[in-house]
Amino acid sequence: MLEPVDDLVLPAESDTVEGEAVESEAEDDDESEDDGESGSETESSEDETPSGPSGVAIKAFSKLTRRYAFSLNQVFCSSQTDLTIGELEEKAELVxxxxxxxxxxxxxxxxxxxxxxxxxxxPIHPCPNPESTAEILSALGDLLKETQDAVEEIALEPPLPSAEHDHHLKDLKIFRSNHLLWKTKDIIQNHLCEILSICDQYIVMWEAEGIDREDSDHQARLSNCRKEIVEMSATCKDLMDDLIEWISLSDFGMLQKDWRVSSKKLDRLLAALVEMNNGTFGKPERGDTQTDGEDIRAADEENRARSIQLARSAMPIIKLGRIFYDKLSKTTGKKIPFKLNAGICSKEIDALRNKMDSLDTQIDHILGxxxxxxxxxxxxxxxxxxxxSVTFQAWRCLQAALLTLAFHLQPSDPDGRNDDAHNNFKTWFLVLExxxxxxxxxxxxxxxxxFGEHEEEDESDRD
Incomplete structure (x- = not known):
């Protein structure tokens, strides 16, 4: 049972789970609540729930959804300055x-x-096996309980490591534990519970009395429901695979994974600029519908021609941003010329992530x-x-990110045997900046x- 205490240690703001700070006593009491529902609720549900195996499966779906839809909430506990090797090993085994x-x-x-x-x-005519479904849900419930207990013990339950020793904790660093909590919560609450809820609806529709199973509308509803379950399950499995991989990554590997996402996004931004240059991006619009048609077309063409020049001029910024993220997140080919300082702590990692995210946001704003x-x-x-203004801010964000990276990165060749300027990341950073x-x-x-005259017009309108 988790108990809030007076000596609070709050995770970094970026790592809190949607700002939640609630006790989890109710989570451990769910079992008794599930077995001791109020009489009125039980009676009404029995009237609506089919009997037999389907009814058992439907109740199992409802029970799991009710219990885990708001699971793994953030609890603030005291930290302990000196954890024993045994205590650290126990948490490492859970991870x-x-x-x-x-x-x-x-x-x-x-x-x-x-x-x-x-x-x-x-299948065209699916034939669910409610008995098998109920057995699987029972096993899944046990598994979810064990998973929740493990994640809570890693990230929430005392003894928690003190921030002053965080840089020595390797796989148990605070930022890793907090993100493990958030990612697990996301899988269980936002994906798996949603799947269970829709499966519940699917069984109810399939078992509904008085429904013509050959009715085209009924079959269409079942088909749409099946499609939604399968697609959501594929996404959920991908997230599970992603988390399994994420746990195995080094601190730098986790950052690189984020940066590869940013690089792919810049690919899409660059593609949009190319479409503008080719005149195939969307359809330019005008709000003035009262002017003569010829004037509208002329104004549209003029604005479009100038906008194409603008898109061309924005391309180098997007390309340089992509080069930057690609260089940092490179995983194949030549060995990356730098690595993350092994002694970096969670607070410093969060600060680095925030600076890189700020650059990503400003570049995205430029394209917008x-x-x-x-x-x-x-x-x-x-x-x-x-x-x-945003273009200037993007440059300032890059400066801040490069400065932070230069402080926390070190050459992959610490002996300095390779004097190739290409492998000197600080020199490369200066060139990039x-x-x-x-x-x-x-x-x-x-x-x-x-567009200079438009800016002048805007200023005169304010005067």
Missing amino acids: NGLRTRLLPSMRTQLSALLQSLDLSEY LVCAIYQTDEHIGSRIKSLK NQFRLAGSNLKDTVDSC
Whole structure:
């Protein structure tokens, strides 16, 4: 049983689970609540729930959904400065158990659940096996309870490691434990429980009395429900696989995984700019419908031509951002020329992630403004002013990220036997920063040359 105490140690803001801070006594009491429901609730549910194996399965679905839909809430506990080797080993064994047994077993049980519902191959006339479903749900319930207990003991239950020793804790660093809690909560609460809820509805529809099973509308509803369950289950399995892999990663590997996501997003942003350059991106719009048609077309063409120049000027910023993330997250080919300082602590990792996220956000904002200008010339004065400001902020965010990286990265070749400037990451950072600043300056010049008069009009309107 977890008990809040006076000596609170709050996780980093970015690692809290949706800002929740509630006691978990109710979670351990769920078993008794499930077995001792109020008489009125039990009577009403018995009237609506089918009897026999289907009824048992439906009740099992409801029980699991009710119990785990709000599981693994954040609890703030005291930390302990000096943990024994035995205490650390116990938590490390729990982490390893999640990776090697609990999460893979949960994935297997989900596959078995689909088979028991006859959903694995999209049959025309599915024939669920409620008895098998109920047995699987019983095993899944035990598995979820064990998983929840393990994650809570790792991330929430005392003794918790003190932040001052965090840099020595390796796989038990605070940021890893907090993210393990969040990721597990996401899988169970936001995905698995949702699947169980829809499976419950599916059994009810399949078992419904007085329904013509050959009715096309009924079959369509069942088909849509089956499709939703299968698709959501595939996503849930991917998340489980992702978490299993994530637990095995080093601190740097976890950061690199995030940066590869950012790199892929920049691929999509660059593709959008290419479409603008080719004139195939969306359909430019105008709000002024009262003007003569020829004037509208002329204004559209003028705005479109200038927007294409703007898109071309924004491309180098997106490309440099992608190069930056690719360089940091490189996992194949030549050995990456740097590695993360092994002594970095959770607070420093969170600070680095926040700075990298800020850069990602600013670059995304640049594309959003370019897209808005391409689509319509409404509010163009304020948008180009924002674009210049955001471009400058992106450069400042890059500077901050590079400075933090330079402090926490170290050469892969610590003996310095390789003097190749390409492998000197600090030199590469300086070159990248200069190129990014130049790209931002060129974008600003394009804005001034193509849209300068609109900014002046915007200022005069305010006067």
